[in-house]
Amino acid sequence: MSERPHVSIQDLSVHYPLGRSLFTKALTVHAIDHVSLDIPRGSFFGLVGESGSGKTTLGRAILKAAPITDGHIAYVDGEVDYDVAGLSKTDLKDYRRRAQLIFQDPYAALSPRMTVRDIIAEPLEVMGLTTSRGETDERVREIAAKCRLNLEHLRRFPHAFSGGQRQRISIARALVCEPKFLVADESVAALDVSIQADILNLLKSLQRDLDITFLFISHDLSVVAHTCDHVAVMYLGSIVESAPTRELFRNPTHPYTKALLSAIPSLDPDDRGGRQRLEGEIPSPANIPPGCRFHTRCPVAEERCRSEEPAWREGSEEHFTACHLAWPD
Ligand code: SF4
Numbered sequence: 366m367s368e369r370p371h372v373s374i375q376d377l378s379v380h381y382p383l384g385r386s387l388f389t390k391a392l393t394v395h396a397i398d399h400v401s402l403d404i405p406r407g408s409f410f411g412l413v414g415e416s417g418s419g420k421t422t423l424g425r426a427i428l429k430a431a432p433i434t435d436g437h438i439a440y441v442d443g444e445v446d447y448d449v450a451g452l453s454k455t456d457l458k459d460y461r462r463r464a465q466l467i468f469q470d471p472y473a474a475l476s477p478r479m480t481v482r483d484i485i486a487e488p489l490e491v492m493g494l495t496t497s498r499g500e501t502d503e504r505v506r507e508i509a510a511k512c513r514l515n516l517e518h519l520r521r522f523p524h525a526f527s528g529g530q531r532q533r534i535s536i537a538r539a540l541v542c543e544p545k546f547l548v549a550d551e552s553v554a555a556l557d558v559s560i561q562a563d564i565l566n567l568l569k570s571l572q573r574d575l576d577i578t579f580l581f582i583s584h585d586l587s588v589v590a591h592t593c594d595h596v597a598v599m600y601l602g603s604i605v606e607s608a609p610t611r612e613l614f615r616n617p618t619h620p621y622t623k624a625l626l627s628a629i630p631s632l633d634p635d636d637r638g639g640r641q642r643l644e645g646e647i648p649s650p651a652n653i654p655p656g657c658r659f660h661t662r663c664p665v666a667e668e669r670c671r672s673e674e675p676a677w678r679e680g681s682e683e684h685f686t687a688c689h690l691a692w693p694d
Pocket residue numbers: 619620621657658659660663664665666667670675687688689690691
């Protein structure tokens with residue numbers, strides 16, 4: 366029997382009602398609409414899309430930090446089998462330890478009034494996972510060393526550090542409670558390119574050493590290409606394509622994925638680029654277009670795309686796409 370996914374999302378929707386005024390009718394923001402996704406244990410799973418595609422909301426829903434309107438999220442870890450939407454207070458406390466978030470902005474995420482030691486130690490103390498200061502200090506030193514932080518720096522304050530070092534502190538804080546699932550939301554987007562590679566290498570080595578599953582959220586497919594085993598592409602609250610990374614880059618089938626890939630700069634001076642520019646803006650999630658939700662920007666849309674929602678179909682092993690034209694009928 367094959368192993369169950371670490372996280373399995375079934376038909377998940379996250380909707381936010383908007384208030385109405387005298388002149389407008391009540392609206393609902395469809396941040397996530399009927400998303401199903403399996404994240405295998407030990408994978409480095411990429412989730413990409415433009416700003417406003419819903420990828421951050423999906424990451425937060427998995428962490429139970431966004432309200433789940435409909436659907437299920439199953440989290441399986443050893444003996445633990447949680448229905449995330451229905452967690453009891455006791456199980457939620459345990460879940461918070463097991464599933465953590467690495468913040469996007471290493472400048473805003475760290476309290477300027479706390480030492481690095483206290484920043485890393487705080488989750489341990491809040492969750493009551495250690496019984497003495499000595500035990501906490503030992504755990505902080507251990508995880509700081511794993512994140513390649515200089516132990517002498519534990520007494521300093523965050524302002525003394527560069528962006529890359531601050532992100533190492535954020536990562537150490539996320540890891541100190543020994544989670545097995547991490548959401549890294551645009552965790553290298555605020556860093557210089559050379560530092561990005563450094564942090565990505567650190568995340569990959571931590572994944573191997575500590576047996577962690579990553580959901581790596583990014584708007585940048587070139588970052589995902591070198592890091593992730595599998596990639597899912599989101600557009601307007603929905604997954605439009607999902608495949609192993611190599612397969613997705615070699616054989617993209619959704620017009621949106623093709624457009625994102627064509628925007629990656631080439632190092633080849635002879636490559637004049639066949640960049641596909643997407644016309645228009647991503648529509649409002651409070652006003653989802655009927656049929657295929659990408660039809661208002663799709664360069665190859667047909668008449669049926671305006672009324673028929675495309676099915677989610679597997680064209681080759683583990684390669685799924687939601688597009689009428691992606692795979693032969
Ligand atoms: Fe484009 Fe139609 Fe495919 Fe949607 S279903 S991506 S509009 S071709």
